[in-house]
Amino acid sequence: QQQVKQSPQSLIVQKGGIPIINCAYENTAFDYFPWYQQFPGKGPALLIAIRPDVSEKKEGRFTISFNKSAKQFSLHIMDSQPGDSATYFCAATSGGTGNQFYFGTGTSLTVIP
């Protein structure tokens, strides 16, 4: 079954808007939650990641919000730009070594100029 559920499947926002992508997980052993950005024909690039001991992390225009009790985490993109148009994947893993990453199904984001 899908270990990490991601929504929405697609998202269209105006430039300057704040798209929000949500992910939910079941396995409470997960302790590392990265977000990846992928452009067509390219490999996923790490954007930002969070551990369960904090509820929020910001890096530039990207923010992760983490709700441990609800087993949910989300990506917010502040002041979105057309160059942010890409597919975004959340992922989860447990442990630091030798554990596989479980990816969500992806969200296709389009930022309209």
Place this chain on the structure above:
Amino acid sequence: DAGVTQSPTHLIKTRGQQVTLRCSPKSGHDTVSWYQQALGQGPQFIFQYYEEEERQRGNFPDRFSGHQFPNYSSELNVNALLLGDSALYLCASSLQADTQYFGPGTRLTVL
């Protein structure tokens, strides 16, 4: 500092053939993971190599095998190709840590 590199970029094979994909990890990384990404889907874990051993494996048949060399580079081999094996194959490297860095992928088309 070179990131993760993969070769070839694209590959076209016919059903029943065998294919070998190659990956060089990011400098200083010792762990290599392989993923299959079908069109419109998230990456699916195939297996992970550390110290030249397969450390963990996802839900893929034995037709998928791999190898890691002493210099930490890795190969993914797929035998008896099926149409459903057509996908982007991604290699990710890490240094015994959570953060995995992905290469650009190899696009495999099976006809």
